[in-house]
Amino acid sequence: KLTMHTMQTFVADAGFNYSAPYWMGEFGTGGTNNEKWDHIFQFLKETDHDWAYWSIDGYKYPDQPEGYGILNANYSDVKDPWKMEELASIMPILSNHEP
Numbered sequence: 001k002l003t004m005h006t007m008q009t010f011v012a013d014a015g016f017n018y019s020a021p022y023w024m025g026e027f028g029t030g031g032t033n034n035e036k037w038d039h040i041f042q043f044l045k046e047t048d049h050d051w052a053y054w055s056i057d058g059y060k061y062p063d064q065p066e067g068y069g070i071l072n073a074n075y076s077d078v079k080d081p082w083k084m085e086e087l088a089s090i091m092p093i094l095s096n097h098e099p
Contacts, residue, residue: 026054
């Protein structure tokens with residue numbers, strides 16, 4: 001967490017001439033080694049920074065499996081429900097949409 005703050009998110013500290021909003025763009029994980037996912041997810045959960053997941057369909061090299069995408073190749077089924085559950089847990093509910 002300290003390394004992430006020192007290298008990237010320090011800009012979100014208010015009151016400095018370098019202060020600015022912080023957005024973590026395009027993070028993701030593929031395959032079965034989810035150590036990076038665990039660290040990044042825990043960081044986002046603890047710090048409440050904004051983020052974007054990469055990517056909805058992933059990128060596939062010819063003759064290689066695709067592990068990053070949220071959806072299966074049919075663009076309708078979720079590939080890894082655990083990933084969607086974790087991402088949903090750090091999406092703030094801004095409104096309950098009641099009249």
